Amino acid sequence: MTYRMLALPLIAAAAIGLSACSSQNPGNAVGDSSTTSAPTTTSSSAGGASTLASVDPCSLVTQDVISKSGLQAPTPANASGGRACRWNHPDDGATVDGYQVQIVIYDTAGMDQLNTSGGTVADYSTGKYQGKIYQETALNACLIALPTGSSSRIDLDVVSSLGIDQGCKLVKQLTPLVVANFPAGT
Amino acid sequence: MLEPMADATFVEARDAAAVSQGTGNQAAKMDGSAGNLVKAAGGGFKLDPHAAASLAAACQAAMDEIRTMSNDLLNIQNAPKLGSLNGAQTVSTYTKNVATDPQGMVQAVQSLNATLQQMHDAYIQASKNYQETNEQVADILKKIDPNGSPSTPAGSTTPANPSSTAANQNISA
Numbered sequence: 001m002t003y004r005m006l007a008l009p010l011i012a013a014a015a016i017g018l019s020a021c022s023s024q025n026p027g028n029a030v031g032d033s034s035t036t037s038a039p040t041t042t043s044s045s046a047g048g049a050s051t052l053a054s055v056d057p058c059s060l061v062t063q064d065v066i067s068k069s070g071l072q073a074p075t076p077a078n079a080s081g082g083r084a085c086r087w088n089h090p091d092d093g094a095t096v097d098g099y100q101v102q103i104v105i106y107d108t109a110g111m112d113q114l115n116t117s118g119g120t121v122a123d124y125s126t127g128k129y130q131g132k133i134y135q136e137t138a139l140n141a142c143l144i145a146l147p148t149g150s151s152s153r154i155d156l157d158v159v160s161s162l163g164i165d166q167g168c169k170l171v172k173q174l175t176p177l178v179v180a181n182f183p184a185g186t
Numbered sequence: 187m188l189e190p191m192a193d194a195t196f197v198e199a200r201d202a203a204a205v206s207q208g209t210g211n212q213a214a215k216m217d218g219s220a221g222n223l224v225k226a227a228g229g230g231f232k233l234d235p236h237a238a239a240s241l242a243a244a245c246q247a248a249m250d251e252i253r254t255m256s257n258d259l260l261n262i263q264n265a266p267k268l269g270s271l272n273g274a275q276t277v278s279t280y281t282k283n284v285a286t287d288p289q290g291m292v293q294a295v296q297s298l299n300a301t302l303q304q305m306h307d308a309y310i311q312a313s314k315n316y317q318e319t320n321e322q323v324a325d326i327l328k329k330i331d332p333n334g335s336p337s338t339p340a341g342s343t344t345p346a347n348p349s350s351t352a353a354n355q356n357i358s359a
Contacts, residue, residue: 077257080265086257091246096306098246100253102260109266118263118292136263138296139256155264159256161249161303 050107050152051186057103057154058085060178071101082106082155091161099160099170103178110151126176133172135164142167144175148186154178231312238313245306252299259292 058074066073070089077084082104091098106113116134124133124144131146131153142164143157156175160167233241267274 077261079261082261082264082266084257084261086254088250088253090250094310096246096249096303098250098253100257102257104261104264106266113264113266115263136260138292139260140299141256141260143260157257157260159253159260161253161299 050105050149051183052105052148052152052154053107055105055183056085057083057105060085060103060181061087061101061174062177062181065174065177077102079104079106081109096161099158099162099167101170101174102155102157102159104155105148106153106155108151109153110149111145111147111153114145114153114155124172127179129179133168135168137164140164140167142171144171146175146179148182231308232316232319233309233312234316235313238309238316242306242309242313245302245309249299249302249306252295252302255291255295259295 058076061071061074065071066087071087072090073087075086075088077086084102084104086103087101089099089101111132114132114134116132118138119134119136121132121134124131126144126146129146131144134143134145135141136143139159140161140163141157141159143155145153145155147153156171156178158167158171158174160170
């Protein structure tokens with residue numbers, strides 16, 4: 001029951017987010033995380049360079065998704081060689097069902113540098129992106145990594161107190177919403 | 187190229203160390219909570235629901251912090267390679283080992299999280315025990331009529347107080 005309650009807002013947000021994107025601003029980056037409209041297109045480059053080099057990771061989840069999923073405001077975080085942003089979903093009063101979403105943009109580290117030594121990894125694709133999904137059991141973390149250039153990538157992960165399966169479910173729901181906010185041409 | 191990345195790794199390691207210190211602080215809070223649990227439980231494992239809710243909330247807050255630590259550790263594991271120089275390799279390997287080896291922070295965080303989860307569940311269970319005991323005492327009191335004699339004395343086929351028995355049937359239903 002709790003699981004269903006958690007999943008539904010994200011699914012609803014997914015439907016709204018995707019429809020909004022396809023009908024209004026397809027493929028544009030969201031420049032302001034406090035609003036779902038007026039996205040600003042950032043510079044994108046072809047070839048091996050990161051196509052998300054100028055994108056703030058905190059801008060990749062819209063306010064609509066944040067509010068419908070019960071997430072708290074984004075918080076920039078440290079990540080070696082990358083730029084990170086986190087959204088916390090606290091536990092409710094009765095059960096330990098919280099989770100934390102993180103996005104890290106690596107401008108100079110590609111898929112070959114994704115460390116999968118501590119868990120299991122499998123192929124994962126969304127849209128034109130052929131990435132990997134990595135489950136880190138010890139940390140209850142499920143991470144999706146997508147290439148954004150030959151030597152750049154974006155990682156999205158969810159650490160969930162309800163377990164790694166719940167984390168994977170959530171990050172799979174979130175990833176297409178984030179990709180929809182990539183700059184045009186990415 | 188190498189230098190800024192190395193700096194970033196050191197910042198990450200420093201943050202992880204701060205997180206580790208935070209883990210120690212949380213452990214101290216847990217000890218305090220455990221002390222409160224012992225006081226409240228007395229001889230049994232029962233807690234006033236209000237006290238149990240406060241303690242369970244403290245566990246949840248700590249587990250919120252642990253999710254942040256988990257993402258910090260995930261980032262350390264995924265720190266880009268620093269290059270092929272000996273110094274860079276040493277720093278990179280050391281940083282990852284601090285996070286992931288059997289005595290590393292990943293194991294410590296995993297263990298702490300499991301302990302907090304158990305404590306949380308124990309507080310909730312203790313609260314339920316308290317409520318069940320309360321209900322049992324209330325039932326016993328309701329079975330005793332105002333004169334102090336049981337409503338259905340042993341061996342008796344007729345209720346001593348029909349109205350009291352009817353009330354009991356309503357409660358049990």
